Amino acid sequence: MSDFQDTMGDRGGRGPRRPSKFSKFGARGRAPVIPEEPLDYKNLGYLARFLTAQGKIYSRKRTGFSGQDQRKLALAVKNARFLGLLPFVGRV
């Protein structure tokens, strides 16, 4: 069996592959950050904590949120922007 086949399929009884040591989101096995307050478009003070000075949303790497919470954050910020509660660009 070639090395390529070994990594792609049967690992020859070595068990499941461990997560990469060099994960995109920090060390392996780290739990995602849980939001302290609801990620709602009306909760402006909390949302502003996840925005840069120009009003851009921080990346998952920076917020540490799970994918689900990061999407909630993005939607809340976008709804708040639409209503004129947060800027699209400019000082928060």
Added chain:
Amino acid sequence: MERNRLYECMLLLDNREVKKDWEGLKKDVTAKFTKHGVEILSARRWEERRLAYPIQRQKRGTYVLVYFKGATKSANSIRRELELHEPVLRYLMLSAEEVPASAYEPEAAFDPNKIPADDYVESPSREPRVPEPAVVPDAGEATRAAGNGEAQG
């Protein structure tokens, strides 16, 4: 079968209309909802605040938060109605899980006359245009140009 859902609707109202007749405007807006047979659970002023960017040349606006229960069809009719209602600058209608307790609290006193006056952005296109003075080359420039011509020649 029509299914009743709980919705929340945030409305951004034009402060010019709010200053004219706040109570009348609120009644007018809630009537847009009740007209389509939905049950309003709460309709209260959320905040009067500065906008993050001007909307229809307004720098400030009054937000009203409405919670209502109704059929999906009615919600769509209300959306259409709000689109056409001029005092509503923006609205956002979302389905809600539950009505928060704060929605049932009595509304704080609100005096529309105390809204700061700096809430209007003058549109630059509306200012009378001043015709630019015609560019007439002065005598000095003309001689300089002639001098350059000679130097090059």
